[in-house]
Amino acid sequence: MMTYIVFILSVIFVVSFVGFSSKPSPIYGGLVLIVSGGVGCGIIMNFGGSFLGLMVFLIYLGGMLVVFGYTTAMATEQYPEVWVSNTTVMGVFLLGLLMEVMLVLYVLKGEEVGVVFKFSGVGDWAIYDTGDSGVFSEEIMGVAALYSYGAWVVIVTGWSLLVGVLVILEVTRGD
Amino acid sequence: MNPLIFTTILMTVLLGTMIVMMSSHWLMIWIGFEMNLLAIIPILMKKYNPRTMEASTKYFLTQATASMLLMMAIIINLMHSGQWTITKIFNPTASIIMTSALAMKLGLTPFHFWVPEVTQGISLTSGLILLTWQKLAPMSILYQISPSINLNILLTMAVLSILVGGWGGLNQTQLRKIMAYSSIAHMGWMTAVLVYNPTLTMLNMLIYIMMTLTMFMLFIHSSSTTTLSLSHTWNKTPLTTTLILITLLSMGGLPPLSGFMPKWMIIQELTKNSSIILPTLMAIMALLNLYFYMRLTYSTSLTMFPSTNNMKMKWQFETKRITLLPPLIVMSSLLLPLTPMLSILD
Numbered sequence: 001m002m003t004y005i006v007f008i009l010s011v012i013f014v015v016s017f018v019g020f021s022s023k024p025s026p027i028y029g030g031l032v033l034i035v036s037g038g039v040g041c042g043i044i045m046n047f048g049g050s051f052l053g054l055m056v057f058l059i060y061l062g063g064m065l066v067v068f069g070y071t072t073a074m075a076t077e078q079y080p081e082v083w084v085s086n087t088t089v090m091g092v093f094l095l096g097l098l099m100e101v102m103l104v105l106y107v108l109k110g111e112e113v114g115v116v117f118k119f120s121g122v123g124d125w126a127i128y129d130t131g132d133s134g135v136f137s138e139e140i141m142g143v144a145a146l147y148s149y150g151a152w153v154v155i156v157t158g159w160s161l162l163v164g165v166l167v168i169l170e171v172t173r174g175d
Numbered sequence: 176m177n178p179l180i181f182t183t184i185l186m187t188v189l190l191g192t193m194i195v196m197m198s199s200h201w202l203m204i205w206i207g208f209e210m211n212l213l214a215i216i217p218i219l220m221k222k223y224n225p226r227t228m229e230a231s232t233k234y235f236l237t238q239a240t241a242s243m244l245l246m247m248a249i250i251i252n253l254m255h256s257g258q259w260t261i262t263k264i265f266n267p268t269a270s271i272i273m274t275s276a277l278a279m280k281l282g283l284t285p286f287h288f289w290v291p292e293v294t295q296g297i298s299l300t301s302g303l304i305l306l307t308w309q310k311l312a313p314m315s316i317l318y319q320i321s322p323s324i325n326l327n328i329l330l331t332m333a334v335l336s337i338l339v340g341g342w343g344g345l346n347q348t349q350l351r352k353i354m355a356y357s358s359i360a361h362m363g364w365m366t367a368v369l370v371y372n373p374t375l376t377m378l379n380m381l382i383y384i385m386m387t388l389t390m391f392m393l394f395i396h397s398s399s400t401t402t403l404s405l406s407h408t409w410n411k412t413p414l415t416t417t418l419i420l421i422t423l424l425s426m427g428g429l430p431p432l433s434g435f436m437p438k439w440m441i442i443q444e445l446t447k448n449s450s451i452i453l454p455t456l457m458a459i460m461a462l463l464n465l466y467f468y469m470r471l472t473y474s475t476s477l478t479m480f481p482s483t484n485n486m487k488m489k490w491q492f493e494t495k496r497i498t499l500l501p502p503l504i505v506m507s508s509l510l511l512p513l514t515p516m517l518s519i520l521d
Contacts, residue, residue, distance in 0.1 A: 156194060156203070160210045163187045166180055170217040 018096030025080030230296025336363030341463025
């Protein structure tokens with residue numbers, strides 16, 4: 001099972017995405033997002049990226065999702081929709097599950113384990129060993145490079161976030 | 176809207192397109208597209224009525240789907256080539272997905288359904304930005320990946336777009352919908368020649384933007400959004416009736432005017448590549464476009480369209496001053512003798 005762990009985690013990832021995109025009430029969407037965040041962290045950890053995985057838990061689940069949960073709890077309705085309460089929601093969820101099951105069967109039964117191995121062997125983050133100051137991992141170096149060589153990306157992303165806030169305020173302001 | 180915020184958001188739209196056109200990393204291009212989309216939503220929603228909100232929502236949904244498809248194509252390209260630079264796409268699947276994504280952003284058939292509805296629901300100035308500036312970014316990416324685009328898919332989409340742009344505009348009286356269908360048809364002409372000679376795509380884009388700018392500014396000048404209100408132009412400013420006539424005929428592609436230049440060059444380029452049926456079909460279907468432009472000129476400048484008697488006496492309010500209008504009109508009608516100059520676009 002350990003050779004296929006990334007594959008299994010990715011299946012759970014996709015199923016939880018189907019779970020919230022079949023649009024139950026946002027509270028249940030947030031619940032499934034927690035699951036998908038945790039599973040996504042597991043996938044990243046399997047490639048050797050411990051820093052990024054813990055960042056998912058800390059910033060994404062522990063920061064953004066908490067704020068999302070609080071705002072949704074303030075704006076929720078008396079009888080929130082679950083996956084089984086509405087025929088449409090259940091139908092979409094089952095459709096998504098069906099597509100995922102067919103994909104899994106295609107990957108496993110068609111002897112296409114190359115797809116699985118492509119995703120769980122190649123492309124691990126490389127580990128550099130410099131003589132003097134110890135072992136560096138490529139993913140942390142990538143984060144550091146974002147702030148040095150990738151300064152333009154930081155500027156663009158920061159500006160996008162600022163404009164995002166301005167746009168949201170402008171759109172919800174009304175007349 | 177607060178003028179400072181409006182300026183910031185408008186500058187972000189410009190910045191988004193600039194980032195798309197100047198980046199060498201696929202991820203930055205995607206970020207540029209998203210920035211562009213995010214910032215244009217409040218511009219589309221300048222007036223707060225349900226129609227603009229519906230139009231903005233439709234625009235956002237279709238463009239976000241296109242961005243997602245673009246991201247998928249980028250990742251498949253990464254998987255197969257191992258690098259992020261903008262060159263041709265190394266995998267046919269990624270190329271097809273990316274072409275579909277960019278076609279959704281441009282409004283090519285079969286992804287054209289959002290163009291008339293969104294253009295109709297927003298104000299004239301926002302429609303102007305939507306139909307001219309927003310076409311620059313996807314077209315620049317198509318230009319850059321043009322060596323690897325699947326010819327069959329692109330030509331099918333182009334020919335169907337010219338057909339839909341011509342046929343769909345026939346039953347319209349709302350000017351914004353007419354301009355939307357005209358945009359679909361022109362995009363079809365542009366993408367038809369993309370694989371053969373991308374310089375002509377850029378030429379067509381340039382002339383199309385000039386003509387569409389002119390048309391929209393003439394509409395804004397007389398504040399008319401329907402054929403009926405455009406037909407009262409003889410009463411407000413009689414000079415603009417002639418200008419509307421000239422610009423509309425230029426859009427239809429008639430010879431002594433500059434709108435003929437791209438069509439002529441494109442047909443010449445296509446026949447040089449030994450396809451005869453295709454340009455013939457395209458030229459014939461452009462006649463449908465010419466028909467509804469001519470119908471507009473008929474009701475506006477060639478006849479005094481019947482109207483009720485109280486419409487014939489208009490108050491002379493202060494006319495809007497559109498500084499850019501005269502040079503645009505000149506450029507969109509008199510550029511044909513300058514055709515040899517297009518070699519600078521290479």
